[in-house]
Amino acid sequence: MIVPFTYQALPMRVVFGAGSVAKLPDEVAALGLHRVLVVCSPEQEGTGRQVAAALGDTAAGVLAEARMHVPVEVAHRARDVARESGADGVVAVGGGSAVGLGKAIALEHGLPVIAVPTTYAGSEMTPVWGLTEGGQKRTGRDVRVLPRSVVYDAELTLTLPGQLSATSGMNAIAHAVEGLYAPDATPIISLMAEEGTRALAAALPRVVADGSDLEGRGEAQYGAWLCGAVLAATTMSLHHKLCHTLGGTLDLPHAPTHTVVLPHALAYNQPAAPAAVAALSRALGGVDDPARELWELAGRLGAPRSLAELGMAEADIPRIAELAVASPYANPRPVTREGVEALLRAAWAGVPPGGGTP
Numbered sequence: 001m002i003v004p005f006t007y008q009a010l011p012m013r014v015v016f017g018a019g020s021v022a023k024l025p026d027e028v029a030a031l032g033l034h035r036v037l038v039v040c041s042p043e044q045e046g047t048g049r050q051v052a053a054a055l056g057d058t059a060a061g062v063l064a065e066a067r068m069h070v071p072v073e074v075a076h077r078a079r080d081v082a083r084e085s086g087a088d089g090v091v092a093v094g095g096g097s098a099v100g101l102g103k104a105i106a107l108e109h110g111l112p113v114i115a116v117p118t119t120y121a122g123s124e125m126t127p128v129w130g131l132t133e134g135g136q137k138r139t140g141r142d143v144r145v146l147p148r149s150v151v152y153d154a155e156l157t158l159t160l161p162g163q164l165s166a167t168s169g170m171n172a173i174a175h176a177v178e179g180l181y182a183p184d185a186t187p188i189i190s191l192m193a194e195e196g197t198r199a200l201a202a203a204l205p206r207v208v209a210d211g212s213d214l215e216g217r218g219e220a221q222y223g224a225w226l227c228g229a230v231l232a233a234t235t236m237s238l239h240h241k242l243c244h245t246l247g248g249t250l251d252l253p254h255a256p257t258h259t260v261v262l263p264h265a266l267a268y269n270q271p272a273a274p275a276a277v278a279a280l281s282r283a284l285g286g287v288d289d290p291a292r293e294l295w296e297l298a299g300r301l302g303a304p305r306s307l308a309e310l311g312m313a314e315a316d317i318p319r320i321a322e323l324a325v326a327s328p329y330a331n332p333r334p335v336t337r338e339g340v341e342a343l344l345r346a347a348w349a350g351v352p353p354g355g356g357t358p
Contacts, residue, residue, distance in 0.1 A: 005186040010127065010232055013149045014225065018214060021054060021116060021153040024091070028058055031112055031148055033089035035059075037082050039101050041066040044094040047118060047156060051093050060085040066094060066101040068254050069247050072133040075104035082109060092147070095119030095168060096254060103129040103145035115147040118156045119168040120200070120220050121255065122175050122228025125150065130244070137248025146232075152225060154217040162208040166301035167255035169204045169220055172227040173197050173294070174262045178237045179230035180276035181269060181332045189233050190279060196226030197283035201297060208301050239265035241329040242344070245320055250312055256304045260350075263298070264343045267291035267353035272333035291353045306350025317344045 013030075015023055028036055037060045040048035045064035052059040063081050067074050082090065082105050092102030093116045100123060102113040107129055115124035127146040130139040157165075176193035179185060200223035206216035242261050246252045270277050270291055280290035287293040298305050308314070321340040328335040346353060 002187055007186045007188050007233075010125075010143075010146055010229075011148075012125070012146060014152065015149065016152045016221070016225070018154045018218060020151050021051065021156060024051065024054055024114070024116065024151055025056070025058065027114055027149045027151060028055065028089065028091070031089065031114070033058070033112065035085070035087050036089040036091045036114070037085055037087040037105075038062045038091045038093060039066055039078060039105070040064050040093040040098045041095075044098065044118060048093045051091060051116060055091070059091075060087045066097040068097050069132040069137055069251070070097070070100040070104055070130055072131050075101065075108075075131055078105050079108045082111060087111060089114065091116060092124070093118065096121035096123040096171075099123045099147070100130060102147070104131060106145045107142060110144055113145065113147040114149045114151065116151045116153070116156065117221070117224070119160060119164065119255075120157075120172045120224035121168050122172040122224045122231060125225060125228030126232035128231065132248045135249050137244045139244060150225075152221045154214055154221055157217045157221065158212060158214070160211070162211060163302065164255070165207045165211070165220070166204055166298070166303040167253075167259045169200045169207075169224065170259040170262060170294070170298060170301075170303060171255040172224040173200050174239055174243075174258045175231035176227040177262065177266055177276070177280065178239055179227075179234040180279050181273035182234035182237060183330050184233075184235050186233075189230055190275075192226045193230045194279045194283045196223045196230065197280060199223030200227065201284055204297070204301055235330045237265075237329050237331045238268065238324075238335055238340075241324050242320070242340070245323045246307070246312070249320065249323060250316060252307070252310050252312060256310055257307070259298055259303045260305055260307050260310065260347050263291045263295035263353040264347045266294065268339060268343050269331065269333050270354075276332075289354070295353050307344070307348040308350065312348060314348055317341060317348060320344060
């Protein structure tokens with residue numbers, strides 16, 4: 001029996017396929033834009049300038065200053081540049097940092113955003129914004145920050161290193177995992193979450209083994225698209241609360257933090273989310289313990305599996321647990337200080353989730 005539900009599709013256009021960045025000028029024109037600011041991270045400046053060149057006179061310039069967790073001072077600088085350049089739109093090129101910076105400009109000035117993802121983060125599919133100030137990361141939802149158009153071109157991901165491919169893909173899987181047991185999950189979203197997890201779990205080993213595998217890159221982008229759409233439609237839970245706290249408070253790297261925390265957060269919630277466990281078991285090839293399988297997958301990909309290796313000190317565990325419990329997100333299992341501390345200690349040490357043995 002299908003229980004009653006409400007599903008609202010978000011107003012977004014997706015252009016998907018290798019070589020599709022050539023259609024970017026058409027996307028800009030379709031939105032009635034005449035002068036767009038290209039934003040990216042310093043590491044992606046070459047790709048940003050490539051995109052600006054494709055836009056020709058429509059490009060108002062390239063701002064290669066995007067940073068993880070969108071520090072508020074970087075957001076203010078980007079908003080000033082957008083205003084001074086006379087931009088009437090933003091093209092965000094890169095991963096979550098670049099898209100997040102584009103969203104910050106949209107939040108302040110209402111400028112439409114076109115996203116050109118070069119990682120598998122999935123934030124380009126969501127109306128979720130985040131800003132970090134004074135060691136605290138604030139997040140919110142506002143349809144104004146949702147990219148109007150997303151151009152997925154697998155050719156732009158060919159230079160993404162294996163390690164970044166792995167962690168960014170695991171980050172996307174985290175969106176799907178939490179969507180499966182979110183209080184506002186629907187049958188449609190659950191289908192997307194299961195298929196997105198399946199696609200990424202199958203594609204990431206191929207991409208890490210051979211970065212030039214264009215078909216594998218496309219499959220990973222397809223999975224990231226679905227997982228990002230799941231995050232856009234559902235409420236975040238304990239996993240995202242912990243990652244937002246770790247990132248905002250300790251400035252830990254975004255995607256690697258998601259990669260490390262995900263198996264442990266899932267193990268914490270599995271007893272209270274049997275339907276999610278069943279869907280993840282199918283997506284991951286019929287495994288009995290999805291949390292353990294995601295931990296094993298991270299290991300096979302050569303991704304980090306401990307918060308210690310990301311720079312977190314063991315002494316930080318009680319503080320992070322206190323912050324996470326102080327204002328918890330919705331979660332299928334009650335969030336307790338003791339439970340969160342145990343979860344964080346396992347994630348810090350890099351041991352298997354749920355008390356298993358390596």
